[in-house]
Amino acid sequence: MGTINFGAMKEYAKFQLGNNTEFEAVGSSATNFYGLWVNRAYNHLTTRDRFFGVRRDFYFPQLETSSTANTVDGTAYVSVPTDCLIIREVYDTTNNRKLVNVPHSEYVGYTSRTDTTAEGQPTSWVRQGTYIYLYPTPDATYALRIYHRKIPVVLSVDGAVTEIGDEWDDIIVQLAVYYGKFWTGDYEGAKMAREDVNDRIASLISIYGKEKRAMSKYFHLDEAYKDYGY
Known part of the structure; x- marks a missing residue:
């Protein structure tokens, strides 16, 4: 499970969005948009196999x-x-x-x-x-x-943590920042946040892929052939 709780994730996202308190109670229902963006990031990360138009082999053993x-x-x-x-x-x-x-x-x-x-x-x-x-x-x-x-449970109380590994905590925060910037019209900032998220995801996926090498049916190129154009 994660280590950065829901309350801290909202605060981290808020800091990167200029400490804007306006998004903490929006509309007649007083929706906390920081919480909305964090949960949107958490849900999208754990229920999709394509991200920003790129196929991602997401692997969450905890789910x-x-x-x-x-x-x-x-x-x-x-x-x-x-x-x-x-x-x-x-x-x-x-x-x-x-x-x-x-x-x-x-x-x-x-x-x-x-x-x-x-x-x-x-x-x-x-x-x-x-x-x-x-x-x-x-x-x-x-x-x-x-x-x-x-599908993981929606984060609702500040002390709640995610059901997936804590290695994804920072990615969820950065993805929430991306949604915040995109929703508020900061498209250049959203683009930068998106690139950061993509880089972080790619590096984690490659690490998780190494676990599959323990499978008896895992196929890999023999070291002897790597330098011969195969």
Whole structure:
């Protein structure tokens, strides 16, 4: 988790935006725009794979989680976890079986999916809206483990910290500064903040990429070939 709390992030952003107190209580609802920009930065950083038009391979191990769900006999679906951004895998812990993710077009093509006499142990799944549809339709109660990437909780109290690593704290602050400058019409300042954010993100992504080298299926160029134009 982060170490710079929400209150400090707002203060750091405020300092870089000229210590302007005008943005601390805007409109009839007295919205603190510094808090709004920090949360926007936090949300966008953790829910996008493209940033400023560039594809970024964001990796937040702290946001990889799982939850459980039980099927109901004759019901073709279970609910998607409320904090879910994307589903990684669905595993049937009752039968010790990983379910196969199929395209929606394939699922709707199953002619027996609405046939209550064709129920069985689920072997495949597809996400549609707030539900995970299973095929075949479950014929009993089965315990499922749903592995997913979650959306972090919005920061609300000053003492709150982010759910991701503290190496991202400064990037969130700088991204909040970018939004502040852009929203207030300081486009030149926003451009500089954007370049700073991009540089910081690029360097962190390259560090995280090194962890993938421990994977048994990781492909890399042999050292012997690096100087021969391959």
